[in-house]
Amino acid sequence: MAAPTDGCPRWCRRLDAMAWSSAMDDWFLQTGSGARFDWGPVGAQRLAADIACLVVVDVLSFTTSVTVAVESGTRVFPYAWRDESASKFADETGARLAVGRRMATSALPWSLSPAALRSAPFTPRLVLPSPNGSSIAAAAGESMVVAGCLRNASAVGHWLAQHGYGTLDRPVAVIASGERWPDGSLRPALEDLLGAGAVLAALRKQCGGPLSPEAAAAADCFEATPDVMTAVTSSASGRELTDGGFARDVDIATELDVCDIVPILTDGAFTAAG
Secondary structure (H helix, E strand, O other), rough: OOOOOOOHHHHHHHHHHHHHHHHHHHHHHOOOOOEEEEEEHHHHHHHHHOOOEEEEEEEOOOOHHHHHHHHOOOOOEEOOOOOOHHHHHHHHHHOOOOHHHHHHHOOOOOOOHHHHHHHOOOEEHHHHHOHHHHHHHOOOOOOEEOOOOOHHHHHHHHHHHOOOOOOOOOEEEEEOOOOOOOOOOOEEHHHHHHHHHHHHHHHHHHOOOOOOOOHHHHHHHHHHOHHHHHHHHHHHHHHHHOOOOHHHHHHHOOOOOOOOOEEEOOOOEEEEEE
């Protein structure tokens, strides 16, 4: 669809284009809905302009790891880059640094592997580098940020409704992180669709909403999946981790509703909501 231009002088065409752009923004914002759904950092950035709360969902990595760490009492600091600056940031915050799954050692046992975090020694502060998860959290601006996954989906849905999020007055956006193709473009991932759908389905049961069509479809997808654990395990991302020796991470990520912790981002770190 093109912006209208025929029969208008240049200044008129510019105003028409601006109005058309504004209308397009309204469409992408999923206005008129209390609960919304989109993908990745760009989706988060688009919806952030018109929400009160953002739920980031990264089932096989970031948000599952956040729940495991916060369950143990650890404050988790998200960080957007996996480079030397992450180590410097950890030093500045007095925190341990989580490394990549395959980089964990006895000296650095904390990693993006939920299984590794569960067995690692307790640390009160942990920096968790995650380009996707951290970028999505940062996109929320001044809005509340919550870490959701399959492990705590019902708890998150209940907490959102209890605090008035997911209504027309206080809209919530649930953002599925997805994965990346080799060229850096977003690859929608089944596990994150199901994780986001689980949160939205739980919110819908608590009378949150109305859900946007996108959010309702994600919730319906979750509710129509008879065996979520098998679906995630058999998915492309699940097979990738299993074949790489991280089957236990998939097992932990698919522990549906075993966690009642709702991690919220406060003063730069995820901690358990009161």
